[in-house]
Amino acid sequence: MQDLAHYMRPGTLQLGSLPPLALYVHLPWCLRKCPYCDFNSHAAPEALPEAQYLDALQADLEHSLPLIWGRGVHSIFIGGGTPSLFSPQSIERLLSDIRARVRLEADCEITLEANPGTFEKDRFRAFRAAGVTRLSIGVQSFNDRLLQAIGRVHDASQAHAAAQEAAECFETFNLDLMYALPGQTEAELAHDLQQALSHAPPHLSVYHLTLEPNTWFAKHPPVLPDEDTAYAMLDRITADTLAAGMHRYEISAYARDGHRCRHNLNYWQFGDYLGIGAGAHSKLSFAHRVVRQVRHRDPRLYLQTAHDPARPERAVASSTEVSRQDLPFEYMLNALRLRHGFSLQDFQERTGLPLSAIEAPLREAETRGLIHRDWQRVVPTERGFDFLSDLQSLFLPPEPEGLQSPPQTHLT
């Protein structure tokens, strides 16, 4: 059992109530590593240690229960990596292990990430039967040349087959697309989008390809479309999805009414989440503090530590209290991604801070035309959405000259 004492001791924050709670489960293996990817994913060994990993997840969850005792879970996201490499039987066992330990809300959303080319016919139906309610498919593109350029293991016909099977088996599903791919033209992006929309997805996530440090692409950068072309692509995405009845409710997410992703909305609304599995991140609130945890990233180390009674912290590699100064920026990193912004009441409830903590940057953002606000809500303007990181950075804690911001308090 985790030592709760340090989470419960008095602190400088006052949270009147705790936010909704979600559960994230990380499955860290893929067929092979994509050259742009900095997620905690590893090329799968010949035989996946599925049962061993499920045992570790079970131990990890059990060990974390004191931190979320009595709280209901409203969404589960099984992400990766490539969770669809796990068999439907394993996913069924995972969900029953979870149900036996935490109270799931009646309408709990349960998403599984699936990659085209990692399943045979009827696998998605079996995931549905195992209790998954929503599938998120990493399509990225429907263009064979572009799929090859970004090192994907699947081709366009497998992407179509996956989208079609998701539409047949699930009432709601998401397709992930990326744009501004190596050598991609505006016409190719328009074609990709049209192919995606032909499957009438209830939800689309569309990401600008970024070159992340420590990836193959960072060392061997491909030639990418210029900034103006990328902006034109984004305008196209917003217009075509709107014409198809989808609304851009978050900087990268488009949905039909009633199909927003509850799990991701919870992140953006600064809700709580317990993350189990290799490298998973958690954010948990207590009456006087907000705590972040990270599990060991290396799957072997995770497997070793999750059950090890000699380690009181088990698979938790770090546990950090978010400082009072950092909370406004952390909140804004999430909430300002939302088209409808946030309510001032939510800010106070979720951070435990008074509104005076953000009055100066809010005034600055308003003067620069980056937000609208009234006495209830703060909403990014079109300009604020276009220059989101400038807007968010207004909420960074002030750094006294020559000094770093005060270190966060380490709990383990």
Ligand SMILES: C[S@@+](CC[C@H](N)C(=O)[O-])C[C@H]1O[C@@H](n2cnc3c(N)ncnc32)[C@H](O)[C@@H]1O
């Ligand atoms: C956690 S990843 C994994 C999903 C799944 N394994 C896959 O690759 O299909 C979720 C999504 O993030 C996006 N993504 C990953 N790396 C990215 C990058 N460097 N730039 C932009 N989007 C990225 C991809 O669209 C991907 O589907």
Ligand code: SF4
């Ligand atoms: S399949 Fe997804 S998680 Fe795996 S390496 Fe590729 S982008 Fe990363």
